[in-house]
Amino acid sequence: MSFKEIFQTESLVSCNAHARVNLIGEHTDYTGGFVLPTLLKFKTTIEISANGEKIYQVYSKYFKEKKTFNDFIKSKNNNWIDYIKGCLFVFYNECKYVSNKHLNIYISSDIPMERGISSSSALCVGMLKSLNEFFKTQISDKHIAILAQKVERDYIGVSGGIMDQMVSSIGIHRKAFFLDCLNLKYQLLDIPQNWKFYLVDSEVQRNLRNSSYNERYIQLKKAEKELSVEYLGAIKLKNFKKEKISDPIIQKRASHVISENERVLKSIEYMRKKNIRKFGNLMTESHLSYSNDFEASTKDVDLIVENSIKAGANGARLTGGGFGGFTVSLIEENIKDKWLEYMLNIYDISNFFEV
Numbered sequence: 001m002s003f004k005e006i007f008q009t010e011s012l013v014s015c016n017a018h019a020r021v022n023l024i025g026e027h028t029d030y031t032g033g034f035v036l037p038t039l040l041k042f043k044t045t046i047e048i049s050a051n052g053e054k055i056y057q058v059y060s061k062y063f064k065e066k067k068t069f070n071d072f073i074k075s076k077n078n079n080w081i082d083y084i085k086g087c088l089f090v091f092y093n094e095c096k097y098v099s100n101k102h103l104n105i106y107i108s109s110d111i112p113m114e115r116g117i118s119s120s121s122a123l124c125v126g127m128l129k130s131l132n133e134f135f136k137t138q139i140s141d142k143h144i145a146i147l148a149q150k151v152e153r154d155y156i157g158v159s160g161g162i163m164d165q166m167v168s169s170i171g172i173h174r175k176a177f178f179l180d181c182l183n184l185k186y187q188l189l190d191i192p193q194n195w196k197f198y199l200v201d202s203e204v205q206r207n208l209r210n211s212s213y214n215e216r217y218i219q220l221k222k223a224e225k226e227l228s229v230e231y232l233g234a235i236k237l238k239n240f241k242k243e244k245i246s247d248p249i250i251q252k253r254a255s256h257v258i259s260e261n262e263r264v265l266k267s268i269e270y271m272r273k274k275n276i277r278k279f280g281n282l283m284t285e286s287h288l289s290y291s292n293d294f295e296a297s298t299k300d301v302d303l304i305v306e307n308s309i310k311a312g313a314n315g316a317r318l319t320g321g322g323f324g325g326f327t328v329s330l331i332e333e334n335i336k337d338k339w340l341e342y343m344l345n346i347y348d349i350s351n352f353f354e355v
């Protein structure tokens with residue numbers, strides 16, 4: 001059902017926000033390091049109009065569900081509506097001069113959920129951009145990203161970095177978004193034309209995600225404390241004294257992050273030089289570090305990475321927060337068909353998406 005069919009009126013504002021795939025740089029964002037994501041075609045669209053009902057009405061096309069509310073209190077059972085309430089709460093707090101108006105809100109999306117490509121950030125960025133346009137508040141795209149992160153951290157209560165929100169708010173399709181997560185400076189890099197990125201769905205639902213993600217977050221914050229630095233991003237691999245960290249598991253977690261930052265920095269040089277072989281090698285090294293030191297992979301995911309390389313990919317890795325979801329492979333255009341043919345002997349076509 002369309003906006004008009006649900007709310008018997010036309011929408012006044014419509015904004016999109018895209019999902020992202022991270023090419024390299026995992027769990028480096030909230031530790032003051034570097035990331036290199038790019039935008040996907042998958043997107044969430046938010047449409048808005050005012051309503052005279054003295055109530056907020058929200059329809060999700062995906063859940064085929066309409067919900068109403070007139071306070072911003074978070075529900076007790078982790079409901080999708082909380083993201084909308086959270087955005088309204090954060091937005092009105094930020095723009096205190098705006099007079100609170102009841103709204104009709106319509107959400108549609110083709111982003112696969114729980115797959116590590118940031119469907120929740122796209123929802124928040126899309127919602128905040130729509131409110132920004134509706135109320136003509138002129139918040140910059142960078143600040144939209146910061147507010148979207150606030151919704152997830154302070155309202156929903158999941159620890160996370162700023163990568164997803166920044167690239168969803170500012171990124172461009174087929175440009176790599178190199179972000180320094182400490183000062184939020186970014187550069188948009190051209191992805192060479194003959195480089196193709198493919199997502200392969202591991203079909204492992206990331207239901208362990210929040211608890212395992214938060215556990216890694218806490219471990220890395222402990223590492224920063226023991227190493228007496230504000231952020232792990234400040235440490236170069238050659239200066240890393242892992243024996244200063246008492247717990248060997250936390251040593252491994254920190255090792256991943258510190259080596260990953262160096263890989264991101266090298267990777268942008270290789271992208272600029274169009275060196276697909278070296279860029280691909282870094283992706284695979286990143287996966288090995290993510291799987292062995294960070295222990296954020298699964299057997300099925302490791303197997304997809306292995307098979308993808310056997311099939312001729314230059315590099316492959318698990319993308320996103322970890323514990324299942326999508327892998328991303330880098331393939332040179334002229335071997336794309338061969339790669340796909342090999343992979344389709346093993347995996348179903350419905351699991352493949354070209355970036």
Ligand code: GLA
Binds near residue numbers: 163322
């Ligand atoms: C999730 C978080 C990001 C980032 C990645 C891991 O997507 O939302 O901030 O930490 O995991 O790189």
